[in-house]
Amino acid sequence: MTPLAMTAVNPVMLDEPTIRISEIFGPTIQGEGALIGKPTVFLRTGGCDYRCSWCDTLHAVDSAHRHEWLPMTPQAIMMQIEVLTGGKPLTVSLSGGNPAIQPLACLIELGQKRGFDFALETQGSLAKDWFAELSVLTLSPKPPSSGMTTDWQRLAECVDAAGRKTRTVMKIVIFNDEDYAYARDVAGRHPNLPLYLQPGNHTPPPSRDDNASIDLDGIMSRMRWLIDKVTSDRWFEATVLPQLHTLIWGNLRGV
Ligand SMILES: C[S@@+](CC[C@H](N)C(=O)[O-])C[C@H]1O[C@@H](n2cnc3c(N)ncnc32)[C@H](O)[C@@H]1O
Ligand SMILES: Nc1nc2[nH]cc(C(=O)O)c2c(=O)[nH]1
Ligand code: SF4
Ligand SMILES: [Mg+2]
Numbered sequence: 238m239t240p241l242a243m244t245a246v247n248p249v250m251l252d253e254p255t256i257r258i259s260e261i262f263g264p265t266i267q268g269e270g271a272l273i274g275k276p277t278v279f280l281r282t283g284g285c286d287y288r289c290s291w292c293d294t295l296h297a298v299d300s301a302h303r304h305e306w307l308p309m310t311p312q313a314i315m316m317q318i319e320v321l322t323g324g325k326p327l328t329v330s331l332s333g334g335n336p337a338i339q340p341l342a343c344l345i346e347l348g349q350k351r352g353f354d355f356a357l358e359t360q361g362s363l364a365k366d367w368f369a370e371l372s373v374l375t376l377s378p379k380p381p382s383s384g385m386t387t388d389w390q391r392l393a394e395c396v397d398a399a400g401r402k403t404r405t406v407m408k409i410v411i412f413n414d415e416d417y418a419y420a421r422d423v424a425g426r427h428p429n430l431p432l433y434l435q436p437g438n439h440t441p442p443p444s445r446d447d448n449a450s451i452d453l454d455g456i457m458s459r460m461r462w463l464i465d466k467v468t469s470d471r472w473f474e475a476t477v478l479p480q481l482h483t484l485i486w487g488n489l490r491g492v
Contacts, residue, residue: 253310253311253312253343254340254343255308255309255310256282256308256309256310256311256314256339256340256341256344257282257283257284257306257307257308257339258280258281258282258283258306258307258308258309258314259281259282259283259296259297259302259305259306259333259334260279260281260296260297260490260491261278261279261280261281261314261317261318261321262278262279262281262321262491262492263276263277263278263279263321263322264276264277264278264321264322264327265277265278265279265482265492266481266482267328267330267356268480268481268482268483268485269358269375269408269433269435269478269480269481269482270358270375270406270408270433270435270478271356271373271375271404271406271408271431271433272328272330272356272373273478273481274481275328276327276328277327277328277329277330277356278318278321278322278327278329278330279329279330279332280314280318280329280330280331280332280336281294281297281332281333281334282297282306282331282332282333282334282335282336282338282339283297283302283303283305283306283333283334284297284298284300284303284306284333284334284335284338284339285297285298285333285334285335285338286335286338286362286363287335287360287362287379287383287385288384288385289379289383289384289385290382290383290384291382291383291410291412291437291438291439291441292441293438293441293442293483293488294332294333294334295441295442295443295444296444296445296490297333297334298333298334298444299444301444302444311343311344311347311348312347314344315344315347315348315351315353318348318353319351326351326352326353326354327353328353328354328355328356328372328373329348329353329354329355329356330356330357330358331355331356331357331358332357332358333358333359335359335360335362335363336357336358336359337357337359337362337363337364337365337368337395338363341355341357341365341367342365342366342367342370345367345370345371346370349370354371354372355370355371355372356371356372356373356374356375357371357373357374357375358375358377358408359374359375359376359377359395360376360377360378360379360385361376361377361378361387361391361392361395362388362391362392363391363395364391364394364395364397364398365398366398368395368398368399368400368403369398369399369400369402369403370403371399371403372403372404373403373404373405373406374395374399374403374404374405374406375405375406375407375408376392376395376396376405376406376407376408376430377407377408377409377410378392378407378409378423379410380409380410380411380412380415380416380419380420381415381416381419382410382412382413382415382416382437383410389426392426393426393427396427396430405430406430406431406432406433407423407424407427407430407431407432407433408432408433408434408435409423409432409433409434409435410435410436410437411434411435411436411437411459411463412436412437412439412459416437417463417466420432420434420475421472424472424474424475431476432474432475432476433475433476433477433478434463434467434475434476434477434478435478435479435480436456436459436460436463436477436479436480437456437459438451438456438480438483438488439452439455439456439459440452440455440488441488442488442490446488448487448488448489449488450487450488451483451487451488453484453487456479456483456484460477460479463477464477
């Protein structure tokens with residue numbers, strides 16, 4: 238590095254790895270899983286190691302959108318979140334893409350100092366030691382309809398990394414009988430973790446159209462089918478929940 242280039246580097250920035258951000262929005266309500274209905278701000282990171290056939294957030298996955306993902310420091314992110322909340326702390330929901338591929342430890346530490354706590358959603362393909370600093374870790378391993386294959390060892394590593402202090406739950410999207418059997422398999426492998434079943438949205442938005450219409454009747458009939466399965470199987474440990482934000486706002490982005 239030339240002396241000139243060295244002087245151009247801000248020493249504060251050297252301590253703070255940047256995080257690739259697709260969008261920051263809220264406050265809204267958490268629409269899924271363990272914290273459903275709770276006010277939250279979403280921080281959506283850009284980039285994913287998976288390509289689920291029915292992914293509803295392609296704008297944070299498809300590399301065609303890479304130019305929209307901005308590298309941001311933890312300081313800049315917290316400033317933006319505090320503007321959105323009026324400075325009042327709440328639970329920040331970290332999603333993506335796969336947020337586990339981003340360096341989030343510094344952000345979590347900084348946010349906690351300011352009174353915020355952090356929940357994170359990931360498919361469970363990559364374990365990080367900072368999972369232990371989360372208030373809630375939602376692991377959403379992908380069923381056969383996604384076209385992805387679960388690495389069970391990696392999933393177990395995520396559970397272990399979160400440890401006992403973090404509240405860890407499973408959330409599985411269900412489209413069909415095969416997916417349902419997969420969810421039973423996950424429950425058998427992790428019998429002590431709460432498990433949420435979420436009916437799949439079979440009309441997710443194409444990556445460039447966040448206003449694409451949605452088949453609400455179709456989602457509701459999948460919800461009824463799923464409830465019938467769970468109750469007739471006497472699977473009383475499971476919790477069945479829709480994507481509340483999808484029922485309210487359809488495929489609209491940023492809510
Ligand atoms: C968009 S993902 C981002 C976080 C992470 N990559 C993951 O999959 O867990 C957030 C949640 O949305 C769920 N999801 C994605 N597409 C969906 C769809 N078409 N219908 C229902 N849930 C969906 C995922 O399974 C996951 O639980
Ligand atoms: N309101 C709301 N709830 C959500 N829960 C999970 C979401 C996600 O896309 O990760 C999501 C989202 O995008 N909006
Ligand atoms: S893992 Fe999550 S973000 Fe990645 S493609 Fe699948 S649903 Fe989309
Ligand atoms: Mg979503």
